[in-house]
Amino acid sequence: MSENDNSVGGTTGQGNRGANAHRTGNTGRTQAGGAGGRKPKKTSQKDLEAELAALKAKLAQSEAAQKKLEEQAARGAAPEENGEVIERIERPQGEAGDSKNGFILQDAMGLQDDRLQYEAIGRTMRKNVIRADIDYTIDFRRQDPAKLAMVYKLTRKAFPYLTRARFPLDWAVAEMVKQYLCNKRRYGVKKQYIPDRETRKREREEAGSATGNKRRKGPAGSRHIDDVEEDEEDAPGNADSGGPVEA
Structure with a gap:
Protein backbone atom coordinates (compact mmCIF):
# COMPACT_ATOMS: atom_id res chain seq x y z
CA MET A 1 0.00 0.00 0.00
CA SER A 2 1.31 3.47 -0.90
CA GLU A 3 1.89 6.33 1.46
CA ASN A 4 -0.99 8.24 -0.11
CA ASP A 5 -3.38 5.35 0.61
CA ASN A 6 -2.38 5.31 4.26
CA SER A 7 -2.93 9.00 4.48
CA VAL A 8 -6.39 8.77 2.97
CA GLY A 9 -7.35 5.81 5.18
CA GLY A 10 -6.22 7.58 8.32
CA THR A 11 -8.11 10.70 7.44
CA THR A 12 -11.27 8.73 6.69
CA GLY A 13 -11.10 6.80 9.99
CA GLN A 14 -10.68 9.98 11.98
CA GLY A 15 -13.64 11.51 10.18
CA ASN A 16 -15.91 8.54 10.97
CA ARG A 17 -14.93 8.55 14.63
CA GLY A 18 -15.67 12.23 14.82
CA ALA A 19 -19.10 11.82 13.24
CA ASN A 20 -19.99 8.98 15.61
CA ALA A 21 -18.93 11.01 18.61
CA HIS A 22 -21.04 13.91 17.37
CA ARG A 23 -24.14 11.71 16.99
CA THR A 24 -23.61 10.12 20.40
CA GLY A 25 -23.32 13.49 22.00
CA ASN A 26 -26.53 14.71 20.39
CA THR A 27 -28.41 11.59 21.52
CA GLY A 28 -27.18 11.94 25.07
CA ARG A 29 -28.22 15.57 25.19
CA THR A 30 -31.64 14.71 23.77
CA GLN A 31 -32.25 11.97 26.35
CA ALA A 32 -30.98 14.09 29.17
CA GLY A 33 -33.08 16.99 28.06
CA GLY A 34 -36.17 14.78 27.76
CA ALA A 35 -35.73 13.28 31.20
CA GLY A 36 -34.98 16.54 32.80
CA GLY A 37 -37.72 18.43 31.00
CA ARG A 38 -40.70 16.35 32.28
CA LYS A 39 -42.05 16.78 35.74
CA PRO A 40 -44.15 14.06 37.49
CA LYS A 41 -47.86 14.80 37.42
CA LYS A 42 -49.27 15.58 40.82
CA THR A 43 -52.38 13.64 41.94
CA SER A 44 -55.11 16.05 42.82
CA GLN A 45 -57.60 15.65 45.63
CA LYS A 46 -60.31 15.17 43.03
CA ASP A 47 -58.46 12.22 41.46
CA LEU A 48 -58.01 10.57 44.85
CA GLU A 49 -61.71 10.92 45.62
CA ALA A 50 -62.65 9.38 42.25
CA GLU A 51 -60.32 6.42 42.83
CA LEU A 52 -61.75 5.90 46.32
CA ALA A 53 -65.31 5.96 44.95
CA ALA A 54 -64.42 3.30 42.34
CA LEU A 55 -62.95 1.03 45.03
CA LYS A 56 -66.06 1.43 47.17
CA ALA A 57 -68.27 0.51 44.19
CA LYS A 58 -66.28 -2.69 43.56
CA LEU A 59 -66.50 -3.60 47.24
CA ALA A 60 -70.27 -3.09 47.20
CA GLN A 61 -70.60 -5.36 44.14
CA SER A 62 -68.56 -8.10 45.82
CA GLU A 63 -70.67 -7.90 48.97
CA ALA A 64 -73.89 -8.06 46.92
CA ALA A 65 -72.65 -11.14 45.02
CA GLN A 66 -71.71 -12.86 48.28
CA LYS A 67 -75.12 -12.09 49.78
CA LYS A 68 -76.84 -13.51 46.70
CA LEU A 69 -74.88 -16.77 46.98
CA GLU A 70 -75.80 -17.06 50.65
CA GLU A 71 -79.49 -16.54 49.85
CA GLN A 72 -79.34 -19.22 47.13
CA ALA A 73 -77.73 -21.66 49.55
CA ALA A 74 -80.44 -20.94 52.13
CA ARG A 75 -83.17 -21.67 49.55
CA GLY A 76 -81.42 -24.82 48.38
CA ALA A 77 -80.96 -23.31 44.93
CA ALA A 78 -78.04 -24.29 42.75
CA PRO A 79 -75.49 -21.73 41.54
CA GLU A 80 -76.34 -19.71 38.46
CA GLU A 81 -76.09 -21.48 35.12
CA ASN A 82 -76.00 -19.24 32.04
CA GLY A 83 -77.39 -16.42 34.14
CA GLU A 84 -80.28 -18.52 35.49
CA VAL A 85 -80.68 -19.54 39.12
CA ILE A 86 -81.74 -23.19 39.24
CA GLU A 87 -84.43 -23.72 41.85
CA ARG A 88 -84.39 -27.17 43.43
CA ILE A 89 -87.73 -29.01 43.05
CA GLU A 90 -88.36 -31.89 45.43
CA ARG A 91 -90.73 -34.74 44.64
CA PRO A 92 -94.18 -34.08 46.16
CA GLN A 93 -95.89 -36.60 48.41
CA GLY A 94 -98.30 -39.12 46.91
CA GLU A 95 -98.58 -40.65 43.47
CA ALA A 96 -98.23 -38.80 40.16
CA GLY A 97 -101.53 -38.40 38.34
CA ASP A 98 -103.63 -38.46 41.52
CA SER A 99 -104.88 -34.89 41.83
CA LYS A 100 -106.68 -35.67 45.10
CA ASN A 101 -104.08 -37.58 47.12
CA GLY A 102 -101.02 -37.04 44.97
CA PHE A 103 -99.85 -34.54 42.39
CA ILE A 104 -100.04 -33.62 38.72
Whole structure:
Protein backbone atom coordinates (compact mmCIF):
# COMPACT_ATOMS: atom_id res chain seq x y z
CA MET A 1 0.00 0.00 0.00
CA SER A 2 1.31 3.47 -0.90
CA GLU A 3 1.89 6.33 1.46
CA ASN A 4 -0.99 8.24 -0.11
CA ASP A 5 -3.38 5.35 0.61
CA ASN A 6 -2.38 5.31 4.26
CA SER A 7 -2.93 9.00 4.48
CA VAL A 8 -6.39 8.77 2.97
CA GLY A 9 -7.35 5.81 5.18
CA GLY A 10 -6.22 7.58 8.32
CA THR A 11 -8.11 10.70 7.44
CA THR A 12 -11.27 8.73 6.69
CA GLY A 13 -11.10 6.80 9.99
CA GLN A 14 -10.68 9.98 11.98
CA GLY A 15 -13.64 11.51 10.18
CA ASN A 16 -15.91 8.54 10.97
CA ARG A 17 -14.93 8.55 14.63
CA GLY A 18 -15.67 12.23 14.82
CA ALA A 19 -19.10 11.82 13.24
CA ASN A 20 -19.99 8.98 15.61
CA ALA A 21 -18.93 11.01 18.61
CA HIS A 22 -21.04 13.91 17.37
CA ARG A 23 -24.14 11.71 16.99
CA THR A 24 -23.61 10.12 20.40
CA GLY A 25 -23.32 13.49 22.00
CA ASN A 26 -26.53 14.71 20.39
CA THR A 27 -28.41 11.59 21.52
CA GLY A 28 -27.18 11.94 25.07
CA ARG A 29 -28.22 15.57 25.19
CA THR A 30 -31.64 14.71 23.77
CA GLN A 31 -32.25 11.97 26.35
CA ALA A 32 -30.98 14.09 29.17
CA GLY A 33 -33.08 16.99 28.06
CA GLY A 34 -36.17 14.78 27.76
CA ALA A 35 -35.73 13.28 31.20
CA GLY A 36 -34.98 16.54 32.80
CA GLY A 37 -37.72 18.43 31.00
CA ARG A 38 -40.70 16.35 32.28
CA LYS A 39 -42.05 16.78 35.74
CA PRO A 40 -44.15 14.06 37.49
CA LYS A 41 -47.86 14.80 37.42
CA LYS A 42 -49.27 15.58 40.82
CA THR A 43 -52.38 13.64 41.94
CA SER A 44 -55.11 16.05 42.82
CA GLN A 45 -57.60 15.65 45.63
CA LYS A 46 -60.31 15.17 43.03
CA ASP A 47 -58.46 12.22 41.46
CA LEU A 48 -58.01 10.57 44.85
CA GLU A 49 -61.71 10.92 45.62
CA ALA A 50 -62.65 9.38 42.25
CA GLU A 51 -60.32 6.42 42.83
CA LEU A 52 -61.75 5.90 46.32
CA ALA A 53 -65.31 5.96 44.95
CA ALA A 54 -64.42 3.30 42.34
CA LEU A 55 -62.95 1.03 45.03
CA LYS A 56 -66.06 1.43 47.17
CA ALA A 57 -68.27 0.51 44.19
CA LYS A 58 -66.28 -2.69 43.56
CA LEU A 59 -66.50 -3.60 47.24
CA ALA A 60 -70.27 -3.09 47.20
CA GLN A 61 -70.60 -5.36 44.14
CA SER A 62 -68.56 -8.10 45.82
CA GLU A 63 -70.67 -7.90 48.97
CA ALA A 64 -73.89 -8.06 46.92
CA ALA A 65 -72.65 -11.14 45.02
CA GLN A 66 -71.71 -12.86 48.28
CA LYS A 67 -75.12 -12.09 49.78
CA LYS A 68 -76.84 -13.51 46.70
CA LEU A 69 -74.88 -16.77 46.98
CA GLU A 70 -75.80 -17.06 50.65
CA GLU A 71 -79.49 -16.54 49.85
CA GLN A 72 -79.34 -19.22 47.13
CA ALA A 73 -77.73 -21.66 49.55
CA ALA A 74 -80.44 -20.94 52.13
CA ARG A 75 -83.17 -21.67 49.55
CA GLY A 76 -81.42 -24.82 48.38
CA ALA A 77 -80.96 -23.31 44.93
CA ALA A 78 -78.04 -24.29 42.75
CA PRO A 79 -75.49 -21.73 41.54
CA GLU A 80 -76.34 -19.71 38.46
CA GLU A 81 -76.09 -21.48 35.12
CA ASN A 82 -76.00 -19.24 32.04
CA GLY A 83 -77.39 -16.42 34.14
CA GLU A 84 -80.28 -18.52 35.49
CA VAL A 85 -80.68 -19.54 39.12
CA ILE A 86 -81.74 -23.19 39.24
CA GLU A 87 -84.43 -23.72 41.85
CA ARG A 88 -84.39 -27.17 43.43
CA ILE A 89 -87.73 -29.01 43.05
CA GLU A 90 -88.36 -31.89 45.43
CA ARG A 91 -90.73 -34.74 44.64
CA PRO A 92 -94.18 -34.08 46.16
CA GLN A 93 -95.89 -36.60 48.41
CA GLY A 94 -98.30 -39.12 46.91
CA GLU A 95 -98.58 -40.65 43.47
CA ALA A 96 -98.23 -38.80 40.16
CA GLY A 97 -101.53 -38.40 38.34
CA ASP A 98 -103.63 -38.46 41.52
CA SER A 99 -104.88 -34.89 41.83
CA LYS A 100 -106.68 -35.67 45.10
CA ASN A 101 -104.08 -37.58 47.12
CA GLY A 102 -101.02 -37.04 44.97
CA PHE A 103 -99.85 -34.54 42.39
CA ILE A 104 -100.04 -33.62 38.72
CA LEU A 105 -96.60 -34.29 37.30
CA GLN A 106 -96.61 -31.47 34.75
CA ASP A 107 -97.41 -28.94 37.48
CA ALA A 108 -94.92 -30.46 39.91
CA MET A 109 -92.19 -30.11 37.28
CA GLY A 110 -92.91 -26.39 36.93
CA LEU A 111 -94.18 -26.85 33.36
CA GLN A 112 -97.84 -25.99 33.93
CA ASP A 113 -97.51 -23.22 31.34
CA ASP A 114 -95.31 -25.17 28.93
CA ARG A 115 -97.30 -28.14 27.68
CA LEU A 116 -95.22 -28.38 24.50
CA GLN A 117 -91.97 -28.98 26.38
CA TYR A 118 -93.64 -31.43 28.75
CA GLU A 119 -94.98 -33.50 25.85
CA ALA A 120 -91.62 -33.33 24.07
CA ILE A 121 -89.92 -34.70 27.19
CA GLY A 122 -92.47 -37.52 27.29
CA ARG A 123 -91.82 -38.47 23.67
CA THR A 124 -88.06 -38.48 24.17
CA MET A 125 -88.40 -40.52 27.37
CA ARG A 126 -90.44 -43.19 25.55
CA LYS A 127 -87.85 -43.43 22.77
CA ASN A 128 -85.11 -43.83 25.36
CA VAL A 129 -87.05 -46.58 27.17
CA ILE A 130 -87.12 -48.51 23.90
CA ARG A 131 -83.46 -47.72 23.25
CA ALA A 132 -82.50 -49.03 26.70
CA ASP A 133 -84.42 -52.25 25.97
CA ILE A 134 -86.59 -51.99 29.08
CA ASP A 135 -89.15 -54.79 29.43
CA TYR A 136 -92.51 -53.13 30.06
CA THR A 137 -94.00 -56.37 31.42
CA ILE A 138 -91.74 -56.01 34.47
CA ASP A 139 -92.83 -53.65 37.24
CA PHE A 140 -90.82 -50.46 37.66
CA ARG A 141 -89.60 -51.68 41.06
CA ARG A 142 -87.89 -54.67 39.43
CA GLN A 143 -86.31 -52.92 36.45
CA ASP A 144 -82.55 -53.04 35.88
CA PRO A 145 -81.12 -49.89 37.58
CA ALA A 146 -78.46 -49.56 34.87
CA LYS A 147 -81.10 -49.43 32.14
CA LEU A 148 -83.15 -46.88 34.05
CA ALA A 149 -80.03 -44.77 34.60
CA MET A 150 -79.42 -44.83 30.85
CA VAL A 151 -82.94 -43.51 30.21
CA TYR A 152 -82.47 -40.72 32.75
CA LYS A 153 -79.10 -39.71 31.32
CA LEU A 154 -80.24 -39.64 27.69
CA THR A 155 -83.37 -37.67 28.54
CA ARG A 156 -81.40 -35.17 30.64
CA LYS A 157 -78.97 -34.71 27.78
CA ALA A 158 -81.82 -33.86 25.39
CA PHE A 159 -83.46 -31.47 27.88
CA PRO A 160 -81.08 -29.46 30.09
CA TYR A 161 -84.14 -28.35 32.09
CA LEU A 162 -84.08 -31.82 33.69
CA THR A 163 -80.72 -31.23 35.35
CA ARG A 164 -80.24 -32.99 38.67
CA ALA A 165 -79.66 -29.62 40.27
CA ARG A 166 -83.39 -29.04 39.67
CA PHE A 167 -84.72 -32.61 40.00
CA PRO A 168 -82.69 -34.60 42.56
CA LEU A 169 -82.22 -38.29 41.72
CA ASP A 170 -84.02 -37.74 38.37
CA TRP A 171 -87.35 -38.17 40.13
CA ALA A 172 -89.36 -36.38 37.41
CA VAL A 173 -88.16 -38.64 34.59
CA ALA A 174 -88.51 -41.66 36.88
CA GLU A 175 -92.19 -40.82 37.42
CA MET A 176 -92.68 -40.51 33.66
CA VAL A 177 -91.08 -43.91 33.08
CA LYS A 178 -93.15 -45.50 35.84
CA GLN A 179 -96.43 -44.23 34.40
CA TYR A 180 -95.41 -45.13 30.86
CA LEU A 181 -94.71 -48.73 31.86
CA CYS A 182 -98.06 -48.88 33.68
CA ASN A 183 -99.83 -47.64 30.56
CA LYS A 184 -98.04 -50.20 28.41
CA ARG A 185 -98.96 -53.05 30.76
CA ARG A 186 -102.57 -51.88 30.90
CA TYR A 187 -102.72 -51.90 27.12
CA GLY A 188 -101.02 -55.31 27.00
CA VAL A 189 -103.58 -56.79 29.39
CA LYS A 190 -106.42 -55.28 27.36
CA LYS A 191 -105.07 -56.86 24.18
CA GLN A 192 -104.23 -60.08 26.07
CA TYR A 193 -100.54 -59.74 25.24
CA ILE A 194 -99.66 -60.30 28.92
CA PRO A 195 -101.52 -61.79 31.94
CA ASP A 196 -103.54 -59.49 34.17
CA ARG A 197 -102.03 -58.12 37.35
CA GLU A 198 -103.60 -60.75 39.63
CA THR A 199 -102.10 -63.52 37.54
CA ARG A 200 -98.70 -61.82 37.51
CA LYS A 201 -98.90 -61.32 41.26
CA ARG A 202 -99.69 -65.01 41.82
CA GLU A 203 -96.87 -66.07 39.51
CA ARG A 204 -94.42 -63.90 41.47
CA GLU A 205 -95.56 -65.37 44.78
CA GLU A 206 -95.24 -68.92 43.43
CA ALA A 207 -91.78 -68.15 42.09
CA GLY A 208 -90.81 -66.66 45.45
CA SER A 209 -92.04 -69.72 47.33
CA ALA A 210 -90.14 -72.02 44.99
CA THR A 211 -86.87 -70.19 45.63
CA GLY A 212 -87.51 -69.76 49.35
CA ASN A 213 -87.61 -65.95 49.10
CA LYS A 214 -90.56 -64.56 50.98
CA ARG A 215 -91.89 -61.14 50.20
CA ARG A 216 -90.96 -58.45 52.65
CA LYS A 217 -93.87 -57.47 54.86
CA GLY A 218 -94.53 -53.94 56.03
CA PRO A 219 -96.45 -52.57 59.01
CA ALA A 220 -100.04 -53.65 59.49
CA GLY A 221 -102.30 -52.06 56.91
CA SER A 222 -99.41 -51.06 54.65
CA ARG A 223 -99.15 -52.12 51.03
CA HIS A 224 -96.19 -53.25 49.00
CA ILE A 225 -94.92 -50.74 46.46
CA ASP A 226 -95.58 -53.17 43.60
CA ASP A 227 -99.23 -53.48 44.64
CA VAL A 228 -99.57 -49.70 44.52
CA GLU A 229 -97.93 -49.58 41.12
CA GLU A 230 -100.08 -52.36 39.70
CA ASP A 231 -103.27 -50.80 41.02
CA GLU A 232 -102.55 -47.87 38.74
CA GLU A 233 -103.14 -50.21 35.82
CA ASP A 234 -106.83 -50.23 36.75
CA ALA A 235 -107.04 -46.45 36.40
CA PRO A 236 -107.83 -44.76 33.06
CA GLY A 237 -104.92 -43.86 30.80
CA ASN A 238 -103.09 -40.83 32.14
CA ALA A 239 -101.39 -38.57 29.63
CA ASP A 240 -100.07 -36.46 32.48
CA SER A 241 -97.44 -38.98 33.50
CA GLY A 242 -95.64 -40.40 30.52
CA GLY A 243 -98.15 -39.87 27.74
CA PRO A 244 -101.17 -41.74 26.43
CA VAL A 245 -101.50 -45.49 26.31
CA GLU A 246 -99.50 -46.91 23.43
CA ALA A 247 -99.19 -50.30 21.81
